[in-house]
Amino acid sequence: MAASTANPKAPLRDALLLAAEQEVGEVGVGDVSLRAIARRVGVSHQAPGHHFGDRNGLFTALAAKGFRTLERRMLAARRRIPADATPAERVATLGVGYMVFARQHPALFSVMFRPELLDGDDEELAAARASAFAVLLDEVVAAGATGWGQHHSETALALTCWSTVHGAVTLWxxxxxxxxxxxxGSVQTVARLVTETLNHGLAAEAVAPPPPPARRRASARRR
Structure with a gap:
């Protein structure tokens, strides 16, 4: 088993989470043990239980860390967007950031969307999820104000963008x-491909007339 790279000066809780991420990456979610995590950090086997209670609490804290890290990655990607980028390009850039995060932090990603492992009532996790999703939603709202995806609700657009990128991540x-x-090609190439394809379709709607209303059946007109 590889030695932990946790910073000994970091708070113990952070060191335990880093060790847990390493453990998940090496042995998988199913074989993670609190004792093994304690050994990585060099503390007593009671330490993880003191901070997280049990495996459920550990995975919940790890998922919250994942969503906070994802948010930072997407915000960093957003800061690198050129000033003249279109709203659709801005949304696509966040999709790339999402996929790069999944590549760089596979252990975190593997627990973030596993509700059976997590405490759904945990406030820290709920706040981290909401904050990360808000980054995507903000860009969707801004893009929608320009006519992008004008025939769809903000919820539908955000869900479609997220589902498209998340599905590509899962396949990858x-x-x-x-x-x-x-x-x-690379994960960045995949991210660009799926997000740009989606965005081209939605951007086209901004200049195309809305679809005509469905024609009533002839039998209905004869009534």
Whole structure:
């Protein structure tokens, strides 16, 4: 087992979370033990239980850390967006940030969307989730103000963007993309491909007339 790279000067809780992330990355979620995490940090086996209670509490704290890290990654990606970028390009950039986060932090990503592992009533987790999602929603709202995706609600747009990128991440993590698309390229290439394809369709709606109302059936008109 690899030695922990946790900073000994960091608060113990942070060191335990870092060790937990390393443990998940090496042995998988199912085989994580609080004792093994304590050994990585070099503390008593009671220490993880003192901070997190049990595995459920540990995974909940780890998921909250994941959402906070995801938020920072997306905010960093947003700061690098050129001033002349279109709203659709801004949304696409966040999608790239999402996929890069999943590549750089696979252990965090593997617990963030596993409700059976988490305490759904945990306030820290709820706040971290909401704050990360707000970054995406803010860009969707701003893009919608320009006519992008004008025929859809903000909720529908945010859900579509998230589902598209998250689905691509899942396929990539499972190795399915390499199987069916061996020449697809890097995770950044995949992120650009799916987000730009989605955005081109939504951007086209901004200049296209709305679809005509559905025609009533002939039988209905004869009544």
């Amino acid at each position: 993590r499972e190795g399915t993309l390499d199987t069916f698309f061996p020449d697809i």
